[in-house]
Amino acid sequence: MNNLLDRVQSTMLMGAGPSSVAPSTYHAMSQPTLGHMDPYFIRIMDELMAGLRVLFGTENTLTIPLSGTGSLGMEASFVNLVEQGDKVLILQNGVFGVRMVEVATRLGAQVTELAFEWGTPADIEEVEKALRQDSFKIVAVVMAETSTGVLNPVKEIGELLKEDTLYIVDAVTAIGGMPIEADRWGVDVCYAGSQKCLSCPPGASPITFSPRAVEAIKKRKTKVPNWYVDMTLLTEYMSGGKRVYHHTPPINMMYGLYQAVLNILEEGPAKVFERHVKAHKHWVEQLGSLGWTLLVDEPYRLPMLNALVVPEGVDESALRSTLLGERHIEISAGLGALAGKIVRVGLMGYNAKIESVDRVVSAMRQI
Amino acid sequence: MNNLLDRVQSTMLMGAGPSSVAPSTYHAMSQPTLGHMDPYFIRIMDELMAGLRVLFGTENTLTIPLSGTGSLGMEASFVNLVEQGDKVLILQNGVFGVRMVEVATRLGAQVTELAFEWGTPADIEEVEKALRQDSFKIVAVVMAETSTGVLNPVKEIGELLKEDTLYIVDAVTAIGGMPIEADRWGVDVCYAGSQKCLSCPPGASPITFSPRAVEAIKKRKTKVPNWYVDMTLLTEYMSGGKRVYHHTPPINMMYGLYQAVLNILEEGPAKVFERHVKAHKHWVEQLGSLGWTLLVDEPYRLPMLNALVVPEGVDESALRSTLLGERHIEISAGLGALAGKIVRVGLMGYNAKIESVDRVVSAMRQI
Numbered sequence: 001m002n003n004l005l006d007r008v009q010s011t012m013l014m015g016a017g018p019s020s021v022a023p024s025t026y027h028a029m030s031q032p033t034l035g036h037m038d039p040y041f042i043r044i045m046d047e048l049m050a051g052l053r054v055l056f057g058t059e060n061t062l063t064i065p066l067s068g069t070g071s072l073g074m075e076a077s078f079v080n081l082v083e084q085g086d087k088v089l090i091l092q093n094g095v096f097g098v099r100m101v102e103v104a105t106r107l108g109a110q111v112t113e114l115a116f117e118w119g120t121p122a123d124i125e126e127v128e129k130a131l132r133q134d135s136f137k138i139v140a141v142v143m144a145e146t147s148t149g150v151l152n153p154v155k156e157i158g159e160l161l162k163e164d165t166l167y168i169v170d171a172v173t174a175i176g177g178m179p180i181e182a183d184r185w186g187v188d189v190c191y192a193g194s195q196k197c198l199s200c201p202p203g204a205s206p207i208t209f210s211p212r213a214v215e216a217i218k219k220r221k222t223k224v225p226n227w228y229v230d231m232t233l234l235t236e237y238m239s240g241g242k243r244v245y246h247h248t249p250p251i252n253m254m255y256g257l258y259q260a261v262l263n264i265l266e267e268g269p270a271k272v273f274e275r276h277v278k279a280h281k282h283w284v285e286q287l288g289s290l291g292w293t294l295l296v297d298e299p300y301r302l303p304m305l306n307a308l309v310v311p312e313g314v315d316e317s318a319l320r321s322t323l324l325g326e327r328h329i330e331i332s333a334g335l336g337a338l339a340g341k342i343v344r345v346g347l348m349g350y351n352a353k354i355e356s357v358d359r360v361v362s363a364m365r366q367i
Numbered sequence: 368m369n370n371l372l373d374r375v376q377s378t379m380l381m382g383a384g385p386s387s388v389a390p391s392t393y394h395a396m397s398q399p400t401l402g403h404m405d406p407y408f409i410r411i412m413d414e415l416m417a418g419l420r421v422l423f424g425t426e427n428t429l430t431i432p433l434s435g436t437g438s439l440g441m442e443a444s445f446v447n448l449v450e451q452g453d454k455v456l457i458l459q460n461g462v463f464g465v466r467m468v469e470v471a472t473r474l475g476a477q478v479t480e481l482a483f484e485w486g487t488p489a490d491i492e493e494v495e496k497a498l499r500q501d502s503f504k505i506v507a508v509v510m511a512e513t514s515t516g517v518l519n520p521v522k523e524i525g526e527l528l529k530e531d532t533l534y535i536v537d538a539v540t541a542i543g544g545m546p547i548e549a550d551r552w553g554v555d556v557c558y559a560g561s562q563k564c565l566s567c568p569p570g571a572s573p574i575t576f577s578p579r580a581v582e583a584i585k586k587r588k589t590k591v592p593n594w595y596v597d598m599t600l601l602t603e604y605m606s607g608g609k610r611v612y613h614h615t616p617p618i619n620m621m622y623g624l625y626q627a628v629l630n631i632l633e634e635g636p637a638k639v640f641e642r643h644v645k646a647h648k649h650w651v652e653q654l655g656s657l658g659w660t661l662l663v664d665e666p667y668r669l670p671m672l673n674a675l676v677v678p679e680g681v682d683e684s685a686l687r688s689t690l691l692g693e694r695h696i697e698i699s700a701g702l703g704a705l706a707g708k709i710v711r712v713g714l715m716g717y718n719a720k721i722e723s724v725d726r727v728v729s730a731m732r733q734i
Contacts, residue, residue: 203617250570
């Protein structure tokens, strides 16, 4: 083996994630590994959990980073709450909604899928109708659909739910890029990934469970089938005085996430969110001059994930290859039904800034 | 938040894992993050998978690093092979055998637990008897029991198994520290962690599936309930021409694992294993002079994990605290039934050397 790592080309990650990482976060990840029972590491984890509570907008005690990527967060949300035959309503308007259906179905849930056209948000009236027609233990939605660039009305959906319905929200692409108010919106489980607007490399999945969700887990008739993400066991390691060993978390990933969260808190979350909006507005202006249009209508557009409709006659695959190969800029392809029809440009975290937009636009113009 | 990372004390990790990390591996982990669909990252992954095949002693195509820690490897092994009611024989002589029972039971397996005294290896005659009495779809054992320091007779057990029995072996503590011959020993699924003798921080779990195991997964009546580690989906991302997106792996963790594996291949696996044995022998000699004894009899002792019986009158908890707080050396407590009775000293990867042994012994002597 030659060492391929000697020639990793620094790449501007302007796709759907992972996003570019701040130098301070790379630095954090290369700090000396500590043991997972080391009191100093426990302190780092405690502070990290406190920081995550701010970004989730929650006071939930059970707010922790899982030892895996954002997809593990989705798995953990459903596997802890779902038991055989439970009724689950999933609002689906993109790849990650489809994935929720798949994950919940595999776990034996009785899933009702309420689908909306990709590129449009969940329609509140239709959600209300579905909720009138049946009673669900769990309702789930993706806040920021990474596959389409749509923002779903998480708060409004939350207002429709009955007291005893558990509300799962995917915030993988939202966290760190826009306000999340899990407590005020009545969200019971919210999960995220480290690799989008947090600008940490992938490998950790922040997740939070409300006291109601914790109660629901305690009342299960069967044990959580997935030992690795069983929240009752993880709680014993992550909190309280005893810190019972469960599994060894990815120590240096947690350093990276700690630094990434700290970067946001130091800049100020409101300022960070504003920076995302400004970069997005600049991007939309510049796009017009390139002759490209956006898939999603303005009120539901995500600032951090822009789905661009590929104009007639443009070879999107060649464009992406050239951007990556010659300009070292990564943008993403469309997924699923939108493959070939859109490209996805991320303005996430470290790259949510005017200069980054200008660099991409200039490269696209030249190609 | 002050930045706690500014004051992470470099600690000599001489416990049961994580282990100390080579500077080259820290350096690798801070290389620029690439996208998970970037052709250059795919090349890195392909070479990493080739390196893992060498360390597992296998030609299995499906040899990949999972996006989680070693415990996820255990989960993935069972969740891919087990269906409701399947008969599983688990040979248990430590905490990680107990965990296997727990993981398999949660998945609906009909588990037979064959237990051996902790500190002794699985007894081949008893295994043979159990195999005569019943027929099992799966037999599982931990090769190097991290909780006791015992080496189990993986090869000999493999020789007893029928053609159609699937053989799962936990190699978390073994990999990179001693030879593994998965193919020659008839192992169908072997999993490991990055954080022991590979000397990479925790966060990736190498795993390999034999063609027979892959066939067994294809023949399942039900889908793998755990979407995150469904091998049929992971195979589509990790191999073949299409590289269908499944989830975003922890890119920088994979860099670290790549470098850690490369370090072993460059030094030469045989030399690395020999270094572990030499450090262990030196350690045993030095221990005698300290008046400590080992839990495990010589023929079954692991070189990389030494369980020390705590002498009468020694406060093992105070010893560990002082070593960590004053000398910045971490050793581990006993787990489960052995808590308070043993301490565990790891000679793993980067620290499997005479100088490291001498430093620990000298610190223990002074305390």
